[in-house]
Amino acid sequence: MxxxxxxxxxxxxxxxxxxxxxxxxxxxxxxxxxxxxxxxxxxxxxxxxxxxxxxxxxxxxxxxxxxxxxxxxxxxxxxxxxxxxxxxxxxxxxxxxxxxxxxxxxxxxxxxxxxxxxxxxxxxxxxxxxxxxxxxxxxxxxxxxxxxxxxxxxxxxxxxxxxxxxxxxxxxxxxxxxxxxxxxxxxxxxxxxxxxxxxxxxxxxxxxxxTHSLDALLHDQWITGEYWERHNVSSKKRPLMPEKYLHKVNKLRQAVLPGTESKPWRTTRDALFGLPDPQSSEARVYFNHTFQAGAKTYHGHTGSPLDLPSKTLKAGDHGVPGGENMMVLPDGSVRYFTVRESARLQTFPDCYRFHGSWTETMRQLGNAVPxxxxxxxxxxxxxxxxxxxxxxxxxxxxxxx
The missing domain is CATH 3.40.50.150 (Vaccinia Virus protein VP39)
Incomplete structure (x- = not known):
């Protein structure tokens, strides 16, 4: 057509x-x-x-x-x-x-x-x-x-x-x-x-x-635990359930038919599965997977949690320097998403390359349709x-x- x-x-x-x-x-x-x-x-x-x-x-x-x-x-x-x-x-x-x-x-x-x-x-x-x-x-x-x-x-x-x-x-x-x-x-x-x-x-x-829902993700994480098993996260390393979801999870536990017909929301951890640390030598195998220093948090810009879908990737001054285009690591620290990680969050294939500086490529990704x-x-x-x-x-x- x-x-x-x-x-x-x-x-x-x-x-x-x-x-x-x-x-x-x-x-x-x-x-x-x-x-x-x-x-x-x-x-x-x-x-x-x-x-x-x-x-x-x-x-x-x-x-x-x-x-x-x-x-x-x-x-x-x-x-x-x-x-x-x-x-x-x-x-x-x-x-x-x-x-x-x-x-x-x-x-x-x-x-x-x-x-x-x-x-x-x-x-x-x-x-x-x-x-x-x-x-x-x-x-x-x-x-x-x-x-x-x-x-x-x-x-x-x-x-x-x-x-x-x-x-x-x-x-x-x-x-x-x-x-x-x-x-x-x-x-x-x-x-x-x-x-x-x-x-x-x-x-x-x-x-x-x-096709996907938060309820199905919470069921996968906090009722069956299948999410953590899929990512090989031991019980000792699993984060605490966010307090804001406690009531929702309790309702899911009490449901006659646990879970939902939809699939779980895909998370930042799901999206980045298999990608090496951008500061490691293995990162060179992937296009646009280069570490960018300087990430920091401040009011209103706290980064994306690992075990939920990321926040909206943004373009321009409110995205790149503003800090929303970054992730929160398990130890609580933050770093910027690489271009390749951002491309995965926008569901571009790994073989699709982005041209330009980090700022320019992040602007392209912030403006893109998944x-x-x-x-x-x-x-x-x-x-x-x-x-x-x-x-x-x-x-x-x-x-x-």
Whole structure:
């Protein structure tokens, strides 16, 4: 299936979508270091990116006129306008790329699209603008006029929707806040996914069900002990149960059916299993597995616990120097995650290399979509598109008969 990848970053969303059958006609990203990461993996022979045509530049200046019959437009518009760590300017921020995303959907009329952004886009102060984004994506042909404010455009979109006018290009759009940990990613990372299907793709769709849970992890750790046995942690070296989980664990013990049907959350310890200490000679076997000195804790930045999913990896000043991109060791000390460890927390494969300095590569990883989460959401979209193609084919055959 043909796709277009916008705001590609270092490739997390694109890799996950490629795993379920989407083949990007072009991959567009304006950051040099992220483009170099993809190019380096092409050069080294990483299979999923071999067919990617990487365009380093602004999506607003790319010529899409030669592209047609696109199944999926995907991407993560820059999140700084909405990030809790940013300046919260939203539509006033020149980095807001949702208008560009809507314009590209209007030009290409793909069968479906998926966009990812930070949780901050849903907070109360952005509520009207988030609604505006969803309505623009629902009715991309109802474009903003010259000298029309976004509030005026929002009102016109609302009238269009309530009028029930379904002529022209329109999409059935849904959005949901997903926690990556609930889908097998060893990181508590909450992100908003916006998915739209072109109105002629006439089947119902919903986001995939969650597969992993905290309850299942607590059951594995503090009731059966299988988690510690799996990691060869003796009873003497096991940490104390966090007091905040005591009530929850007692309830799990009293349950008629112990445990849950879901799988345990994957933890930092799970993710880093098998990786040598970055200061050891064995670390040289792994790409990007280099020790970075200088980690320290302070108020609000205490590092990620070993036996829970990591905290959200962050990009930029609030991530790297801020200390959230570090782990708490069994002795209570802290150190920064290496790039390779961070890549594992984002579920990139070990053979996928990252280009640039530690700061640049950590910025790429802090902005990335976890590969497994992209694959999970992408698989459900791909299944729906394939099903619709089968229906169209059957209808054509019936028409011929």
């Amino acid at each position: 043909k796709s277009i990848e916008l705001f590609a970053g270092s490739g997390g969303l694109g890799l996950g979508l490629s795993l379920v059958g989407f083949e990007p006609s072009v991959v567009i990203e304006w950051d040099k270091w992220a483009c170099d990461t993809i190019r380096e993996n092409k050069k080294s022979g990483y299979p999923l990116v071999q067919g990617w045509e990487v365009h380093e530049g602004d999506v607003r200046t790319f010529d899409f006129s030669q592209l047609n019959d696109i199944d999926l437009v995907s991407g993560g518009p820059p999140c700084q306008p909405f990030s809790l760590g940013g300046k919260h300017k939203a539509f006033q921020d020149k980095r807001d790329m949702f208008p560009a995303a809507v314009d590209i959907v209007r030009k290409l009329a793909p069968r479906a699209f998926v966009f990812e952004n930070v949780k901050g886009i849903t907070r109360e102060s952005f509520a009207n603008y988030f609604l505006y984004i969803l309505l623009q994506l629902s009715y991309p042909e109802v474009a903003r006029k010259d000298n029309e404010s976004w509030n005026q455009h929002l009102s016109r979109l609302e009238k269009h929707k309530t009028h029930g006018n379904m002529h022209g290009l329109h999409y059935n759009v849904v959005a949901r806040l997903l926690n990556a940990a609930n889908f097998g990613v060893p990181q508590q990372r909450e992100r908003v996914f916006i998915v739209g299907f072109r109105s002629d793709q006439n089947r119902a769709w919903c986001f995939p069900l969650e 590969v497994i989460l992209a694959k999970t959401v992408g698989a459900s979209i791909a299944k729906e598109l394939v099903r619709n193609r089968e229906i169209d084919l059957c209808n054509k055959i019936k028409g011929l008969n």
